[in-house]
Amino acid sequence: MxxxxxxxxxxxxxxxxxxxxxxxxxxxxxxxxxxxxxxxxxxxxxxxxxxxxxxxxxxxxxxxxxxxxxxxxxxxxxxxxxxxxxxxxxxxxxxxxxxxxxxxxxxxxxxxxxxxxxxxxxxxxxxxxxxxxxxxxxxxxxxxxxxxxxxxxxxxxxxxxxxxxxxxxxxxxxxxxxxxxxxxxxxxxxxxxxxxxxxxxxxxxxxxxxxxxxxxxxxxxxxxxxxxxxxxxxxxxxxxxxxxxxxxxxxxxxxxxxxxxxxxxxxxxxxxxxxxxxxxxxxxxxxxxxxxxxxxxxxxxxxxxxxxxxxxxxxDGGVQQSYDPGVIPRIGPAEVLPGIWAGNLDGARYSEGDFAVISLCRLGDPFPHPVHRLAYLADNEHNADIDAVLADILDDMAALRAEGHRLLVHCHGGASRTGLVLRGWLVREEGMSVQAATAHVAERWPHLGLWNDSFTAALHRLRPDG
Ligand SMILES: [Mg+2]
Structure with a gap:
């Protein structure tokens, strides 16, 4: 298949x-x-x-x-x-x-x-x-x-x-x-x-x-x-x-x-x-x-x-150009869920080195953090493999949390992809409904972005009852 x-x-x-x-x-x-x-x-x-x-x-x-x-x-x-x-x-x-x-x-x-x-x-x-x-x-x-x-x-x-x-x-x-x-x-x-x-x-x-x-x-x-x-x-x-x-x-x-x-x-x-x-x-x-x-x-x-x-x-015939995100006003890191922090690109880039960083966007220059995971996730409707990617992210986060690491989840703006993962964590680890998880994150992370419907649909697929 x-x-x-x-x-x-x-x-x-x-x-x-x-x-x-x-x-x-x-x-x-x-x-x-x-x-x-x-x-x-x-x-x-x-x-x-x-x-x-x-x-x-x-x-x-x-x-x-x-x-x-x-x-x-x-x-x-x-x-x-x-x-x-x-x-x-x-x-x-x-x-x-x-x-x-x-x-x-x-x-x-x-x-x-x-x-x-x-x-x-x-x-x-x-x-x-x-x-x-x-x-x-x-x-x-x-x-x-x-x-x-x-x-x-x-x-x-x-x-x-x-x-x-x-x-x-x-x-x-x-x-x-x-x-x-x-x-x-x-x-x-x-x-x-x-x-x-x-x-x-x-x-x-x-x-x-x-x-x-x-x-x-x-x-x-x-x-x-x-x-x-x-x-x-x-x-x-x-x-x-x-x-x-x-x-x-x-x-x-x-x-x-x-x-x-x-x-x-x-x-x-x-x-x-x-x-x-x-x-x-x-x-x-x-x-x-x-x-x-x-x-x-x-x-x-x-x-x-x-x-x-x-x-x-x-x-494959595309142009080879290096990615430069420029300088972005830093957001975060802030602890949104117990042991799990959130931020935007530069908020994460300049964060303390002991964070285990989960990056959900392209970076430009690499980060110095020794524990750093880069997920392949775009903020659009074309993540054909989004269920596998989301499960991979949440499984790694659970293992790193179990080892006692402080996690820092971020994407470019800290809004949509970061929100997907924070909400996914609550749905899967805390058994919350998608609606409850979204409300819970929104209360604690004002930067949450909810415009990507394919993300919310993926969250519903995390729950056995949809
Ligand atoms: Mg060899």
């Missing part, structure tokens, strides 16, 4: 979902199966979440790895060159590899360090070794799949194969990327990528088709893999398997990381597809809020959630 939503939610969900999967899977890389669920038997919504960092390479919580670093090189090259410029992209890859990133795939390192030109390096490596079917080109292809989706099947297949071939000389890897691009193309259109699999396989040349059809079959299970998931076939096979069996974004990622092995890469691939299917609002905010990282060899810029969202929009 594919939820209906605007394309922009899916585009952002794909790029952010891939980075989230990468960061979430990184601490479990090369570990045994089941380790993620053993450590997190239930959702970890307090100050410390499943974005735990660590692993053999000592990642920070929420830090993405080489998968996303390379994906961002693909993305920025495609946007800045307005299309595929293989020489430019290969140069960016080389500059990155030369800067000694914490993790580089064996094959990618060999090809990028060979000193050969972009159109010879990978092919030469494949001729010499005969081994080139790693998952290192599949893991970074989400941005290209977004960029070329609007140009149609032939264009996106071609781009997938050409970008893969920059580092991976085995054509089987290019076919894996091509299938991924096709699944992404239909997912961004709001169609079911799983139902589309047979049609995607038609694009694969006959000599590669049977092997791909095997790992993408409806009854294929990860135990049937004939290679480790460092190879390209089981990587896409596992990602598709998890998408088939997970009911939401979080469950898809849990399933795939629990398979063990190359967890960051398989989760990056699964996260890209699941993000396109479930949308940005389907990604738990405790994961999306903390995703971040730098690109070695390409300046010291720190990439965060808002940067990824802007880049995703640019890949």
């Amino acid at each position: 594919i939820p209906r939503m605007h394309r922009s939610h899916r585009v952002a969900g794909a790029l952010v979902g891939s980075a989230v999967g990468d960061a979430l899977g990184a601490p479990f890389e090369f570990g045994p199966a089941g380790r993620f669920s053993a450590r997190f038997p239930s959702p970890a919504r307090g100050a410390h979440t499943e974005m735990c960092g660590g692993g053999s390479l000592g990642w920070e919580p929420g830090e993405f790895t080489d998968d996303t670093q390379m994906a961002l090189l693909v993305a920025t090259s495609l946007v800045e060159r307005d299309g595929l410029d293989e020489a430019d992209l290969f140069d960016r890859f080389r500059g990155w590899a030369a800067a000694d990133p914490p993790d580089v795939g064996v094959q990618t390192r060999a090809v990028l360090g060979s000193g050969l030109a972009w159109d010879a390096a990978a092919a030469e490596h494949f001729r010499r070794t005969g081994r080139a079917a790693g998952n290192g080109s599949l893991m970074r292809t989400t941005p290209a799949a977004i960029r070329f989706a609007r140009e149609g099947r032939a264009a996106t297949l071609d781009a997938a194969r050409r970008i893969s071939a920059l580092t991976h000389g085995d054509p089987a890897t290019g076919e894996g990327c091509a299938i991924f691009h096709e699944l992404m193309r239909v997912a961004l259109e709001g169609e079911d990528p799983l139902a589309f699999l047979p049609f995607a396989l038609i694009a694969v040349p006959a000599e590669h088709r049977a092997r791909w059809a095997a790992v993408l079959a409806e009854d294929w299970t990860p135990e049937q893999a004939t290679e480790s998931n460092g190879a390209v076939w089981p990587t896409l096979g596992q990602a598709v398997w998890a998408l088939r069996h997970g009911r939401d974004f979080a469950e898809v990622l849990r399933l795939v990381i629990d398979l063990g092995g190359d967890t960051d890469t398989v989760a990056a691939v699964a996260g890209g597809l699941a993000g396109a299917v479930f949308g940005m609002g389907g990604i738990p905010m405790r994961w999306a809020s903390v995703v971040h990282g730098r690109i070695p060899g390409h300046g010291n810029r720190l990439w965060r959630l808002a940067d990824l969202q802007q880049l995703a929009a640019a890949l």
